[in-house]
Amino acid sequence: MTNDNRTFEARLDKLAEVAVRVGLGAVKGQEVVMTAPLDAVPLARRITHHAYKAGATIVTILYTDDATTLERFATASDESFDKATAWLYDGMAAAFRSGAARLAIVGENPSLLAGQDPAKVARANRARSAAYRPALDLIARSAINWTIVSAATPAWARTVFPDLPEAEAVARLWDAIFAASRVDTPDPIEGWAEHNRALAVRTGILNEKRYAALRFTGPGTDLEVGLCDGHRWAGGAGKAENGITYNANIPTEEVFTTPHRARVNGHVAATKPLSYQGTLIQDIRVRFEGGAIVEAHASSGEDVLRKVLEIDEGSCRLGEVALVPHASPISLSGLLFFNTLYDENAASHIALGQAYAKTVEGGGEMTPEQQIAAGINSSLIHIDWMIGSGEVDVDGVRQDGSVEPVMRKGAWV
Amino acid sequence: MTNDNRTFEARLDKLAEVAVRVGLGAVKGQEVVMTAPLDAVPLARRITHHAYKAGATIVTILYTDDATTLERFATASDESFDKATAWLYDGMAAAFRSGAARLAIVGENPSLLAGQDPAKVARANRARSAAYRPALDLIARSAINWTIVSAATPAWARTVFPDLPEAEAVARLWDAIFAASRVDTPDPIEGWAEHNRALAVRTGILNEKRYAALRFTGPGTDLEVGLCDGHRWAGGAGKAENGITYNANIPTEEVFTTPHRARVNGHVAATKPLSYQGTLIQDIRVRFEGGAIVEAHASSGEDVLRKVLEIDEGSCRLGEVALVPHASPISLSGLLFFNTLYDENAASHIALGQAYAKTVEGGGEMTPEQQIAAGINSSLIHIDWMIGSGEVDVDGVRQDGSVEPVMRKGAWV
Ligand SMILES: [Zn+2]
Ligand SMILES: [Zn+2]
Ligand SMILES: [Zn+2]
Ligand SMILES: [Zn+2]
Numbered sequence: 143m144t145n146d147n148r149t150f151e152a153r154l155d156k157l158a159e160v161a162v163r164v165g166l167g168a169v170k171g172q173e174v175v176m177t178a179p180l181d182a183v184p185l186a187r188r189i190t191h192h193a194y195k196a197g198a199t200i201v202t203i204l205y206t207d208d209a210t211t212l213e214r215f216a217t218a219s220d221e222s223f224d225k226a227t228a229w230l231y232d233g234m235a236a237a238f239r240s241g242a243a244r245l246a247i248v249g250e251n252p253s254l255l256a257g258q259d260p261a262k263v264a265r266a267n268r269a270r271s272a273a274y275r276p277a278l279d280l281i282a283r284s285a286i287n288w289t290i291v292s293a294a295t296p297a298w299a300r301t302v303f304p305d306l307p308e309a310e311a312v313a314r315l316w317d318a319i320f321a322a323s324r325v326d327t328p329d330p331i332e333g334w335a336e337h338n339r340a341l342a343v344r345t346g347i348l349n350e351k352r353y354a355a356l357r358f359t360g361p362g363t364d365l366e367v368g369l370c371d372g373h374r375w376a377g378g379a380g381k382a383e384n385g386i387t388y389n390a391n392i393p394t395e396e397v398f399t400t401p402h403r404a405r406v407n408g409h410v411a412a413t414k415p416l417s418y419q420g421t422l423i424q425d426i427r428v429r430f431e432g433g434a435i436v437e438a439h440a441s442s443g444e445d446v447l448r449k450v451l452e453i454d455e456g457s458c459r460l461g462e463v464a465l466v467p468h469a470s471p472i473s474l475s476g477l478l479f480f481n482t483l484y485d486e487n488a489a490s491h492i493a494l495g496q497a498y499a500k501t502v503e504g505g506g507e508m509t510p511e512q513q514i515a516a517g518i519n520s521s522l523i524h525i526d527w528m529i530g531s532g533e534v535d536v537d538g539v540r541q542d543g544s545v546e547p548v549m550r551k552g553a554w555v
Numbered sequence: 556m557t558n559d560n561r562t563f564e565a566r567l568d569k570l571a572e573v574a575v576r577v578g579l580g581a582v583k584g585q586e587v588v589m590t591a592p593l594d595a596v597p598l599a600r601r602i603t604h605h606a607y608k609a610g611a612t613i614v615t616i617l618y619t620d621d622a623t624t625l626e627r628f629a630t631a632s633d634e635s636f637d638k639a640t641a642w643l644y645d646g647m648a649a650a651f652r653s654g655a656a657r658l659a660i661v662g663e664n665p666s667l668l669a670g671q672d673p674a675k676v677a678r679a680n681r682a683r684s685a686a687y688r689p690a691l692d693l694i695a696r697s698a699i700n701w702t703i704v705s706a707a708t709p710a711w712a713r714t715v716f717p718d719l720p721e722a723e724a725v726a727r728l729w730d731a732i733f734a735a736s737r738v739d740t741p742d743p744i745e746g747w748a749e750h751n752r753a754l755a756v757r758t759g760i761l762n763e764k765r766y767a768a769l770r771f772t773g774p775g776t777d778l779e780v781g782l783c784d785g786h787r788w789a790g791g792a793g794k795a796e797n798g799i800t801y802n803a804n805i806p807t808e809e810v811f812t813t814p815h816r817a818r819v820n821g822h823v824a825a826t827k828p829l830s831y832q833g834t835l836i837q838d839i840r841v842r843f844e845g846g847a848i849v850e851a852h853a854s855s856g857e858d859v860l861r862k863v864l865e866i867d868e869g870s871c872r873l874g875e876v877a878l879v880p881h882a883s884p885i886s887l888s889g890l891l892f893f894n895t896l897y898d899e900n901a902a903s904h905i906a907l908g909q910a911y912a913k914t915v916e917g918g919g920e921m922t923p924e925q926q927i928a929a930g931i932n933s934s935l936i937h938i939d940w941m942i943g944s945g946e947v948d949v950d951g952v953r954q955d956g957s958v959e960p961v962m963r964k965g966a967w968v
Pocket of ligand 3: 877899
């Protein structure tokens, strides 16, 4: 499963090319603002190459370092945890407003902050979320082309392959990333074009159906998820306000839309553990009434789960529902990644918290009050949470209440 | 000359402590904005530790990467070279205005851009200088506490020790950095306090003299450098506008003041090669008339030197004159560092270009026009340039034209 250096370098280069040409779509005349973990330097450098090759003016890499993050929690004074680097996030927002594209390499240690004071973690996250909001709003409404891609860092690889020696774990995780990102095919760019066409066919079919709701049934699950009136299904390539067609996630397998924040009822059992801020929440079982979670259990991490549900008025309601076939390449790998970019593309899922207004007709132009009235949820958080598997069926509920199958045992009907 | 790991780690930690406690002076309640080469990660992490320990709220490290800089020159389109990341420099200026301290780790490859198109290098530098100006102005007028410290990177170490294997070169360069930064003494913090006291005694003596000019004589050199009326000598610790006492350079051996931009006459021969933007300029000999260089020669890099002198009206005039004893610890190392932070603290020097207005009484409050009228030079550049050695004498010229010795053969009289 490990690869000789030449092959690895070639595949890494292909991943970088996919990140730029498929993920960002085009960068000619644009700055590129990249964030990356220090362990992702080789990928960041190859992405820099492909961005300049595609005509980027300046590529800036902002590196994050788990060691200095831990140093803060170990050493900083208490007042630190209500602060954030507003100047840096404002600077990123200014870059986006002046036309920069945004690329994020992710590969964090999923349990980096597991041993830290949860109150400090929550305060630091809240301060960061508030400071990052202006930049995030530009990304969330697709003002610019943006993408997220993963790098196999040692800490992440150890979590996915706890029984393997580190070097082998890293190599195995790279193999999984390359495969899921369609880098191992003879023509990755054409492979992505084909994949985007298939996702567009699927969203086209679902958009014609105009279902009132989706119903999930399976072991421990009988859940009806009402959809917003005028909801639109999205998936694969999208178009940013700057006119550039891009893929926000590399890889991506989901089609998704906006559930109605007050029309979710029934109970559901998670099909994978959820890694949230370094805490593993296992065997989640919750019950919804009128859109809100009214009962929540977990075999571990139940306290953290309850805290999440209390963050704000929207954090116990749904902001996304997404369908992913159980036979998706990431799912077939059989791996649990503890990384949302991967796990959410391995199973149908719902997300607690903030909704995408763009997947409701006219949603982007509504005031916040109009969005709530239309059923579009609002929250500081957006946490994807896997409820699909090879044992889960999905039905579409028509406006007249009649029902038809959408997925059987995790496969499209 | 190499050190076992434990000793190296302990000395690196001491250097980090000196950078924070002596360099920045105090950081309680401040953000710290750090820039560092990727090869300086271990030092950046230790500095982060000491900054948090001293009460910093958030430490942000902006890493630079020689590889991506070269990638830009190798691959980017022509339009790239007139662009700069204004959003990032504006963000840094915003951080300084909101009270952040500034720490720079330097250790660049002195000849990184030697093989690149000089026109592109000049354009990129000009764009960067213009974008960085608001942040630099805050640093130049000491609005905040700031400091520069060095890390021994492989590329720099290879330049200083071209005949040694890389690992040994890096270890030797670290030894030189630790020694020059007073890290190897039993109590570095007290050692710095004592050194700052000695520099204050020296500036006190020179300030009482109120010389009209300094005269440098030695092999190839007979130069009179007129000083501004109301000039002040500075050196070692200074006080920022935010009230914090800090040391802008670790190490520092110089005392310096502001020459009069129109009162420099005679000829001078450089005593060390000058590394400018990756070009080595050797055996510089120039002649001044009325403050301006009217004749310039070099045995190599003469074209680049001439280009520097033509950058703007102030780039062929002096902005700084500094005295450093030939017996300074850095000078005694016998090494040529190709790094201004080190070489300028090994020999008396002059600087082409921008002057420090603060070393003239009332200079900081003058308009740009008033500064020029007072003889305070202005330019986009500031290039320190070594003219002292064990063979150079310095005399002080009193207001009445009489003369007294200041240094003999590079030593204080
Ligand atoms: Zn999703
Ligand atoms: Zn989501
Ligand atoms: Zn100097
Ligand atoms: Zn200088």
